[in-house]
Amino acid sequence: MDKKSIDFPHPVLTEYSNDFNDSLFSISINYDKADAKNIYLKIEVELQCDGIKDMLSCGKADIFARITCNRTFLRKVYKLEYANVNTISIPKQEVCDEIDIECFITATDDNDSYRLEEFNHNYFGDATFKLKKGDMVASEPGHKIKLDTILEKNASGVVIITYDRDISYAQVNFATKDGSNTKTLDYITIILPEKEYLSYQELRNKRYLKVGTVRFMQASIVLPAIVEGLGKLRYEEEYEEEPGDEIPVQYNGTIWADSIYKALKERGIEDILTCGKSDYELANLILGNVVGDAISELLYKAKEFSTVRWEGDDE
Numbered sequence: 519m520d521k522k523s524i525d526f527p528h529p530v531l532t533e534y535s536n537d538f539n540d541s542l543f544s545i546s547i548n549y550d551k552a553d554a555k556n557i558y559l560k561i562e563v564e565l566q567c568d569g570i571k572d573m574l575s576c577g578k579a580d581i582f583a584r585i586t587c588n589r590t591f592l593r594k595v596y597k598l599e600y601a602n603v604n605t606i607s608i609p610k611q612e613v614c615d616e617i618d619i620e621c622f623i624t625a626t627d628d629n630d631s632y633r634l635e636e637f638n639h640n641y642f643g644d645a646t647f648k649l650k651k652g653d654m655v656a657s658e659p660g661h662k663i664k665l666d667t668i669l670e671k672n673a674s675g676v677v678i679i680t681y682d683r684d685i686s687y688a689q690v691n692f693a694t695k696d697g698s699n700t701k702t703l704d705y706i707t708i709i710l711p712e713k714e715y716l717s718y719q720e721l722r723n724k725r726y727l728k729v730g731t732v733r734f735m736q737a738s739i740v741l742p743a744i745v746e747g748l749g750k751l752r753y754e755e756e757y758e759e760e761p762g763d764e765i766p767v768q769y770n771g772t773i774w775a776d777s778i779y780k781a782l783k784e785r786g787i788e789d790i791l792t793c794g795k796s797d798y799e800l801a802n803l804i805l806g807n808v809v810g811d812a813i814s815e816l817l818y819k820a821k822e823f824s825t826v827r828w829e830g831d832d833e
Contacts, residue, residue, distance in 0.1 A: 526653075527647070527648075528647035528648070528649060529634075529647070531567060531623075531636075531656035532658070533658070533659055534659075537637065537641065538636045538637060538638060539636055539637075539638050540636065541567040541570075542565070542567070543563075543565050543621075543656040544564045545563050545564065545619075545661075546562045546564070547560070547619060548560045548562075553806065555609060555807075556607040557607070557610060558606070559605070559608065559663075560604065561583055561598060561603070561604045561605075561619075562604070563599075563600050567636050567656070568636070570634070570656055571600070573623075578625065579624065579626060579655055580623070581598040581623050582596065582597055582622055582623075583598055583604075583620070584596075585606070585608060586618045586620075587613045587614065587616070587617045588618075589613075589614040589616075590612055590614050592617075594608075610811065614665070615665060616662055616664050616665060617665065619660060619661045619663065620660035621658050622654050622658070623654070623655050623656040624652055624654050624655065625649050625651055625652065625655055628651055629648070630648050631646040631647075633646045633647070673740055673805060676740075676744060676747075676777045677705065677707075677708060677740050677744065678706070679707075679740075680708070680709055680710070680715070681712045682710075683712045685711050687711065690706065690708050690743050691707045692706055692747060692769060693707070693773070693774060694772065695769065695772055696768070704772050704774065705772075708739060718739070721735060731815065733812050733814075733815050736808050736812070737805075737809055737811075740808075741805060741808055744778070744804060745797045745798050745801045746797075747769075748801055751769055751775055751779075751790060752791065752797065755770075756791065778804065782803070785803055787800065
């Protein structure tokens with residue numbers, strides 16, 4: 519519902535009204551991490567209104583975040599703390615494509631004489647209002663978040679996908695610290711033939727095609743490249759431990775290598791040689807269980823496809 523068209527019987531702090539003077543209610547949302555089952559978001563509340571702050575500190579109001587997904591009909595409400603950074607978890611299996619996040623502040627008790635100093639006196643003078651438990655006292659515009667954008671951040675700084683008109687098969691290049699190969703640009707660069715690249719871009723950009731394909735593409739294109747990159751880093755570390763000649767190629771110190779090490783450290787992996795996990799397992803960990811997500815997406819697409827009537831069914 520468009521909040522611009524809502525009229526409340528009492529002053530409400532929103533960006534669409536002038537009910538309050540010199541006041542603000544907004545939120546910032548940052549991607550935290552993802553694991554095999556959940557996506558995690560950090561929500562921080564910004565509130566400039568001493569009257570509503572007092573209501574929150576006295577337990578007369580609460581802050582909530584409502585998460586909805588039109589594709590899956592998810593509708594969940596999370597209680598937030600004003601003074602803290604709030605981390606909320608959203609089950610992957612309950613969302614698809616994009617989610618809407620809206621935050622609001624509501625009263626926890628009835629109040630027959632609701633009045634704050636921040637009310638716009640040009641509008642309300644010294645009037646008081648009746649406030650019922652659950653009534654909204656502040657709301658913010660809301661945010662839409664593309665889930666593929668969140669999940670692709672796991673590979674940020676690692677892989678670039680481009681094309682070359684002169685090749686017939688996909689290639690992958692790994693940047694080295696000496697920067698001798700300018701094509702790699704300090705990243706893992708996957709180079710597709712032009713035709714395949716155009717198909718890849720169509721799958722990424724067309725809404726009706728990208729739903730249920732983003733993670734599948736990551737599993738089939740990006741995951742193998744990171745697996746190979748981890749193998750190169752492991753070999754390099756093992757080689758350094760052996761006495762002898764200087765390593766002819768050095769990957770450690772590139773953006774892609776540093777990004778992989780940072781992503782693993784954030785997930786509790788300090789040493790790739792002694793962690794006990796394979797390159798495949800580590801790559802899947804970096805990409806937030808892209809294998810599991812890809813299987814779920816493929817099943818979703820298969821079920822969707824099975825509901826389509828085959829041409830000639832009525833013949």
